[in-house]
Amino acid sequence: MEEFHRIARLPPYVFAVVNELKHNARLRGEDIIDFGMGNPDQATPQHIVDRLCEVAQEGRNHRYSVSRGIGGLRKAVCAYYKRRFDVDLDPETEAIVSIGSKEGLSHLALAMANPGLMVMVPNPTYPIHVYAFVLAGADISHVPIGPGIDFFEELTRAMRNTWPRPSVLVINFPSNPTAQVVDLDFYQRVYDFAEEHNLLVISDIAYAEICFDGYRAPSMLQIPGAKSRVVEFYSLSKTYNMPGWRVGFAVGNRRLVGALSKIKSYLDYGIFQPLQIAATVALNGPQDCVEEIRERYRLRRDVLLEGLGRAGWVIEPPKASMFVWARIPEEFRGLGSLEFSKLLIKEAKVAVSPGVGFGQMGDDFVRIALIENRHRTRQAIRSIRKFLNAGGDVASD
Numbered sequence: 001m002e003e004f005h006r007i008a009r010l011p012p013y014v015f016a017v018v019n020e021l022k023h024n025a026r027l028r029g030e031d032i033i034d035f036g037m038g039n040p041d042q043a044t045p046q047h048i049v050d051r052l053c054e055v056a057q058e059g060r061n062h063r064y065s066v067s068r069g070i071g072g073l074r075k076a077v078c079a080y081y082k083r084r085f086d087v088d089l090d091p092e093t094e095a096i097v098s099i100g101s102k103e104g105l106s107h108l109a110l111a112m113a114n115p116g117l118m119v120m121v122p123n124p125t126y127p128i129h130v131y132a133f134v135l136a137g138a139d140i141s142h143v144p145i146g147p148g149i150d151f152f153e154e155l156t157r158a159m160r161n162t163w164p165r166p167s168v169l170v171i172n173f174p175s176n177p178t179a180q181v182v183d184l185d186f187y188q189r190v191y192d193f194a195e196e197h198n199l200l201v202i203s204d205i206a207y208a209e210i211c212f213d214g215y216r217a218p219s220m221l222q223i224p225g226a227k228s229r230v231v232e233f234y235s236l237s238k239t240y241n242m243p244g245w246r247v248g249f250a251v252g253n254r255r256l257v258g259a260l261s262k263i264k265s266y267l268d269y270g271i272f273q274p275l276q277i278a279a280t281v282a283l284n285g286p287q288d289c290v291e292e293i294r295e296r297y298r299l300r301r302d303v304l305l306e307g308l309g310r311a312g313w314v315i316e317p318p319k320a321s322m323f324v325w326a327r328i329p330e331e332f333r334g335l336g337s338l339e340f341s342k343l344l345i346k347e348a349k350v351a352v353s354p355g356v357g358f359g360q361m362g363d364d365f366v367r368i369a370l371i372e373n374r375h376r377t378r379q380a381i382r383s384i385r386k387f388l389n390a391g392g393d394v395a396s397d
Contacts, residue, residue: 069097124362179318
């Protein structure tokens with residue numbers, strides 16, 4: 001029997017190989033230190049949980065909600081954008097709540113897709129940026145991004161050499177997986193490029209609050225006129241340690257927000273209302289918890305990179321996100337990221353994400369998520385040091 005058309009467009013899931021090795025090792029009783037999935041290990045701040053428990057007791061909150069999000073949460077989203085970025089938004093027409101940003105982006109792709117739609121996406125990037133559009137039936141033009149690469153030169157080349165002409169550009173900063181950051185001048189250049197080539201822009205800023213060393217991530221909507229072309233996605237998952245709550249939102253261009261709202265009206269009834277009320281408290285309430293979460297990731301970053309540096313694996317510290325994008329040590333680079341990741345599990349009992357899972361341009365790298373505490377991180381460093389000291393002997397086995 002033939003495979004379903006949309007499923008057939010999906011490549012083999014690279015991360016499944018590492019996950020299977022990790023699972024089998026744990027079945028054998030091995031202690032695997034897991035830096036693979038970007039899944040926060042800490043609890044949601046207590047005042048948010050308390051509000052959820054309180055309103056979940058009220059029967060009126062157990063009914064169907066609204067697919068675009070309750071008014072109070074949409075107003076809180078707009079207040080956050082005003083407070084953080086000085087961007088004015090209309091909660092009725094320029095903001096919509098999604099069941100996590102992945103759902104929102106996927107349903108927006110479905111709303112936008114038409115025969116021949118061509119979408120430009122950086123490579124490497126978070127898989128949903130590509131496969132939301134692949135599943136919707138669109139085609140992808142991959143734009144290389146990374147150290148030593150002129151992104152705008154690559155954008156121009158992709159626009160010149162791709163047919164049909166792209167009409168959508170997806171960007172993600174601070175980036176998952178690369179942790180690359182940008183400033184407002186970068187966004188201005190993106191907007192100017194979009195104006196010149198009549199592009200709609202989807203911006204993902206899920207890690208905007210996880211920033212270090214004095215860096216503060218901007219929003220593309222800060223660019224004058226950006227709402228004419230840009231919709232921006234954000235998630236509460238990392239900012240407030242709320243990944244399992246599945247609360248995200250999109251803001252900006254009215255046409256795109258409206259399209260997502262119409263699609264969602266057919267496909268879902270929104271998030272459980274107590275979750276939305278608690279999410280409103282997260283955005284409107286005290287923000288000291290965000291600073292604590294940010295500082296925890298910074299400390300973990302510093303412990304990891306200092307330890308790996310002493311072991312001979314020198315990595316540039318990221319200024320944002322909960323990830324380290326690590327170029328594979330030279331003696332192992334010829335293996336590629338998947339084989340290197342498999343070796344790390346086998347020899348060091350440490351799991352990371354192979355960079356090729358985020359696109360072919362990521363194959364010289366692995367992504368390390370800062371989701372283990374400092375004690376476990378130091379344990380991992382000791383194991384990795386032994387692995388690296390074995391060097392070529394391990395790589396040639």
